[in-house]
Amino acid sequence: MQANQMWSSKRAWRWFASAALPVLIGGCWLAKGQQIAKPSADDQLLVDHSNCTFFGGERERIASAERHRFALSRMTDEVISKLSYAPKAAAVKSAEVVDPAANGNLIDKYLFTAMKDAGVAPAAKTTDWEFIRRVTLDLTGRVPQVSKLTSFTADSSETKRAKLADELLASPEFVDKWTVYYGDLFKNTISNQNIQRFAGGRTAFYKWIRDSIASKKPYNQMATEAITALPKDTGFNFSAGELNWLIGGRVTGGPTQDTQDAMAAMTAETFLGISHLNCLLCHNGRGHLDQLSVWGAGTSRMQAWGMAAYFSHTSLQTQVVDATVNANTRYWWPADNLRNDYQLGSTTGNRPARTIVGTTRTVAPTYVFNDNAVKAGANYRQEFAKEITGDFQFARAAVNYVWKEFFGRGIVDPVNQFDPARLDPDNPPPDPWKLQPSNPQLLNALAQSFIDSGYDVRALMKLIVTSDAYQLSSRYDGEWKPEWEPLFARKLARRLWGEELADAIAQTSGVPNTFRQDTTVTGWAMQIPQPGATPGLNNLFINAFLPGNRDDEERRGDGATQQALALMNDGSVMTKVRSTTPAQIISLAMQGTDLQLIDALYLTVLSRPPSDTERDTAAAALKAGPRREKAENLLWSLYNKVDFIFNY
Numbered sequence: 001m002q003a004n005q006m007w008s009s010k011r012a013w014r015w016f017a018s019a020a021l022p023v024l025i026g027g028c029w030l031a032k033g034q035q036i037a038k039p040s041a042d043d044q045l046l047v048d049h050s051n052c053t054f055f056g057g058e059r060e061r062i063a064s065a066e067r068h069r070f071a072l073s074r075m076t077d078e079v080i081s082k083l084s085y086a087p088k089a090a091a092v093k094s095a096e097v098v099d100p101a102a103n104g105n106l107i108d109k110y111l112f113t114a115m116k117d118a119g120v121a122p123a124a125k126t127t128d129w130e131f132i133r134r135v136t137l138d139l140t141g142r143v144p145q146v147s148k149l150t151s152f153t154a155d156s157s158e159t160k161r162a163k164l165a166d167e168l169l170a171s172p173e174f175v176d177k178w179t180v181y182y183g184d185l186f187k188n189t190i191s192n193q194n195i196q197r198f199a200g201g202r203t204a205f206y207k208w209i210r211d212s213i214a215s216k217k218p219y220n221q222m223a224t225e226a227i228t229a230l231p232k233d234t235g236f237n238f239s240a241g242e243l244n245w246l247i248g249g250r251v252t253g254g255p256t257q258d259t260q261d262a263m264a265a266m267t268a269e270t271f272l273g274i275s276h277l278n279c280l281l282c283h284n285g286r287g288h289l290d291q292l293s294v295w296g297a298g299t300s301r302m303q304a305w306g307m308a309a310y311f312s313h314t315s316l317q318t319q320v321v322d323a324t325v326n327a328n329t330r331y332w333w334p335a336d337n338l339r340n341d342y343q344l345g346s347t348t349g350n351r352p353a354r355t356i357v358g359t360t361r362t363v364a365p366t367y368v369f370n371d372n373a374v375k376a377g378a379n380y381r382q383e384f385a386k387e388i389t390g391d392f393q394f395a396r397a398a399v400n401y402v403w404k405e406f407f408g409r410g411i412v413d414p415v416n417q418f419d420p421a422r423l424d425p426d427n428p429p430p431d432p433w434k435l436q437p438s439n440p441q442l443l444n445a446l447a448q449s450f451i452d453s454g455y456d457v458r459a460l461m462k463l464i465v466t467s468d469a470y471q472l473s474s475r476y477d478g479e480w481k482p483e484w485e486p487l488f489a490r491k492l493a494r495r496l497w498g499e500e501l502a503d504a505i506a507q508t509s510g511v512p513n514t515f516r517q518d519t520t521v522t523g524w525a526m527q528i529p530q531p532g533a534t535p536g537l538n539n540l541f542i543n544a545f546l547p548g549n550r551d552d553e554e555r556r557g558d559g560a561t562q563q564a565l566a567l568m569n570d571g572s573v574m575t576k577v578r579s580t581t582p583a584q585i586i587s588l589a590m591q592g593t594d595l596q597l598i599d600a601l602y603l604t605v606l607s608r609p610p611s612d613t614e615r616d617t618a619a620a621a622l623k624a625g626p627r628r629e630k631a632e633n634l635l636w637s638l639y640n641k642v643d644f645i646f647n648y
Contacts, residue, residue, distance in 0.1 A: 070482035071558070072408045076493040080475055082642040085611035087129045087153075106449060107467040110442035115489050123490040126473040128153045130648065131161060133607040134491070135465050137647045138406055139168040141177035141500045141526050142507060146603045165465045169458045172214075176526035178457070179210040180499060185270060185401065186226070187248050189530060189550035195250040198321055198331055201243075203518045206529035208241025218455040219398055220389040223271050227385040231333055247332040250316050254349020257308065259316065260342065261351065264308040271388050273397030273418040277368075280304035282351045294421035294429050299368065302357065306366035309342035310374075310384035336379065341365070369393070369420065393420060395447035399460060403446070406464050408492035409485065411443045412436050438486030474648040493648040495557045498532065498545030499525035502572065505639060508605045509576035510583040515539075541572045567640050577636045586631045594622045597631060605638040 115122055126134065132152050136144045144152075152160060168174060183206060190202045197205075212222050226245040249263035265278035276289060276296040281304045289296035315338055318330045342363040345356045365374045367387040374383045388394055397418065404410040412418055422429045422436035423443075429435070437443045446460070453459040464470055474491035485492065496504070502525040506513045512523035517530065525531050525542060530550065532542040544566040546556040567573060580587060585604055589597040598618045602610040610618065622630045638644060 070485050072492040073480065073482035073485050075495075075558075076474055076490070076648070077480065079493040079642050079646050079648055083475075083648070085608075085614065086475070087127060087608050103466075103468065105463065105467045106445050107442065107463060107469050110439055110445060111467075111469045111488055114439050114442075115487050118484070118487060120484050120487055120489050121478070122469075123472040123474070123476045125468065125471050126491065129608045130473070131471060132164065134647055135161075135165060136168060137496065137500060139165070139177070139461065139465065140171055140173035141180070141497070141503060142173050143504050143605075144607055146600075149603060149607055161471070162462075162466050165462055169462060173526070175210060175214045176524065177500075178213050179206065180497075180526055180531060181405065182209050182213070183530065184548065184550055184555055186245055187266075187270075187550045188244070189248075190533060192248060192551040194252045195247060195332065196329070197244060197247065198329055199518045200321075201241075201247075201331065203520065203529045204241035205244035206241070208244075213457070216456070216458065219450075219457055220394070220455040223389050223394070224385040227267060227271075227388065228379075228381045229334060230336065243333045246314070246334045247316055250332070251350055254351070255343075255346040256315065256338075257343060257346050257354060258349045258351060260308045260311040260314070263311040263314070264304075267384070267388065268307065269416050271397060272391065272393050273400060273412070273416050274393070274420070275416040276419075277304055277307060281308060292417075293419040294433055295419050298421070302363065303366070303368045305342050305344075305354070305363040307368050309363045309365040310380045312340065312342040312365070313338045313380050336381065392447060392451075393418065393423075395450045395455070396423070396443055398455070399446040399450050400443065402457065402460055403464070406461075406470060407488055408494055411438055411446075411486075413438075413486075491648060493646045495545070495559065495646055497555070498542035498547050499528075501545060501567075501645070502542055504644070505573060505576055508585060509579065509635070510585045510588070511576040511579045511581060513572065541566050541570045544570075563645075564640075567645070568636075573636075573639060577632050577639070586628065586635060590628065590631065594619050594627075597622070598634070601631075601635055601638060605635070606641065606643045608643070 112122065129149075132144050132149055136142060152164060157163075186205070186209065188202060188205045188209065190197050190199055208225075209222075211217075212225075225242045229240065229242040229246065231243065232240055246263055246266075249259055249266045251258040251262045261278075261281040265275075265281060268277040269275045276285075276293050279285070279289060280296060280299055280301055282301070284301050285293070285296040285299045313336045314334050316332055317335045317337075318332050321329045321331060340362065342365075344354045344361050344363065346354045365380050365383065366372065367384075369391060370387075372387060374380060396412075397415075400410045400412050400415050400418075404413070404415050412423075419436050422433060423440060425435060425440040425444075446463075449463065450456075450460050469488055470491075472489065472491050474493055476490045480490065502513060506523065513525065515522050515525060515528050517528050517533065520527070520529055522528065532539050532547045533549075544560070544562040546558070546560060548555040576584070582588075585601065586597075589600040592600065595615065598615055599609055602608060602614070618634050621634065624630065
């Protein structure tokens with residue numbers, strides 16, 4: 001913007017000051033005057049384990065849940081305090097009078113019963129305006145089109161929310177968003193600390209994930225293909241994207257057992273939600289995991305080696321892509337070309353020495369959760385895939401990972417730190433330990449439903465978004481206590497991903513982005529193989545919203561000062577606000593009256609009509625100077641409102 005336009009936008013910021021972002025301190029959304037929490041007991045635990053590899057790069061993941069305990073409630077209260085207006089929907093009932101057994105949704109059966117037992121009243125059901133935006137963002141990463149928004153809110157059918165869910169689940173945008181999600185979960189990155197995955201490998205992996213979701217491939221089949229992948233012919237078949245999962249476990253600077261350990265740890269965390277196996281591959285759990293995991297404290301390093309032994313026949317093969325260009329750019333793929341079981345007596349490498357135990361020099365594959373051994377002549381990785389996907393914990397972990405994306409936190413949270421000894425409500429752990437899931441009966445019922453559906457991710461998501469629990473308002477009448485968070489008695493606000501914001505700005509402005517990565521050229525951030533990984537204007541915007549690196553930095557939903565700066569000043573925002581192309585939203589809206597223009601911008605950007613006060617304020621501003629410039633200020637202001645930045 002020119003100087004006078006920037007000043008004008010600053011005034012626009014003040015016009016809509018009620019929607020300003022909460023104060024950002026230390027990565028948490030805090031109100032003015034709120035104190036930062038004192039270090040918890042988990043901080044001391046990290047100090048005590050500072051020499052452990054697991055508590056190195058993983059230290060923040062272990063302690064973050066306690067250190068930022070109930071941060072979602074604090075953030076939600078902050079967001080709601082900035083939402084000055086909520087359009088009413090005529091047919092919304094109070095959740096307090098909803099019969100959780102009436103709709104037959106198992107989620108409501110368990111959650112509303114738990115709320116009643118705890119004496120906690122649920123929030124009211126959310127309005128149609130908020131529901132359509134919420135579910136469209138959660139399922140597709142996009143905001144709803146105005147035509148769909150208005151037709152949906154005008155529809156009086158009692159089944160319209162379920163029908164909308166079906167439409168979104170069948171959309172190509174659903175495939176876009178959940179390809180990004182599983183790309184995060186499967187850590188599909190061009191490079192990690194130990195390997196440079198050829199860009200084509202990263203893109204082949206992306207296409208495999210995308211094709212799997214588009215074709216409705218069962219999740220247990222996806223896991224099996226990733227764990228057991230081999231080239232499909234005698235030559236390397238680079239197009240087989242599933243080959244690129246296991247190579248993420250490559251470890252350099254040590255013996256082959258380091259890589260075998262990493263593959264086992266990666267499998268356990270991704271498909272069982274159990275990250276503590278990584279710790280057990282360094283030392284016995286006793287004396288190290290006593291404060292974190294009942295199961296871990298009672299498990300030995302020898303038992304963990306039995307899990308790593310499933311990869312003892314596997315090595316990673318490589319060949320140079322083009323030596324004339326760069327001898328370090330390589331294809332990688334797994335091969336089952338080794339014959340010995342897991343070897344003890346190795347050099348130390350990246351973990352403590354694997355000392356020979358008595359006369360035991362090798363460890364055969366043994367599944368730690370049932371002591372099953374591999375039959376003679378069987379393929380180790382194929383047997384491991386059968387054990388993993390046949391384990392009830394596989395279904396528990398899968399539904400818990402997905403649950404967090406819709407509700408903000410897992411039923412077990414953090415989602416990658418399951419303790420198998422604290423999951424069974426019929427066999428509770430000894431005092432002072434408590435059951436780990438906030439609602440163990442619900443978690444088990446969801447897992448069984450997932451199995452019964454044939455591991456259908458869409459069926460799981462349909463069950464979630466059609467539950468009354470998912471449809472609760474983020475607003476809460478009366479005092480909300482943060483410790484109620486695990487009851488899911490209200491919607492917890494979610495800050496949009498950087499990719500969602502980039503796509504929403506492009507979609508609502510009518511001015512597309514352009515992203516280029518490897519062989520992909522697209523206008524949508526959600527269609528990039530690895531969003532944020534390629535330098536460029538739009539990726540700088542995405543990276544401001546903490547997408548992580550798919551290696552040692554997880555995607556984060558908290559705030560940072562650069563996010564406000566990006567929304568106010570980033571070129572990818574400002575060029576769209578100031579564009580004069582015929583398809584740009586202001587170019588189209590300028591053809592109507594001032595009130596029509598204001599309504600069009602609010603409906604398009606915020607998925608709701610303006611309040612009377614907002615409409616009057618904007619109308620006065622439009623009359624106070626050049627109409628187009630003032631309309632640009634209004635559009636810019638809407639992109640900086642809490643309503644736009646959060647899903648609530």
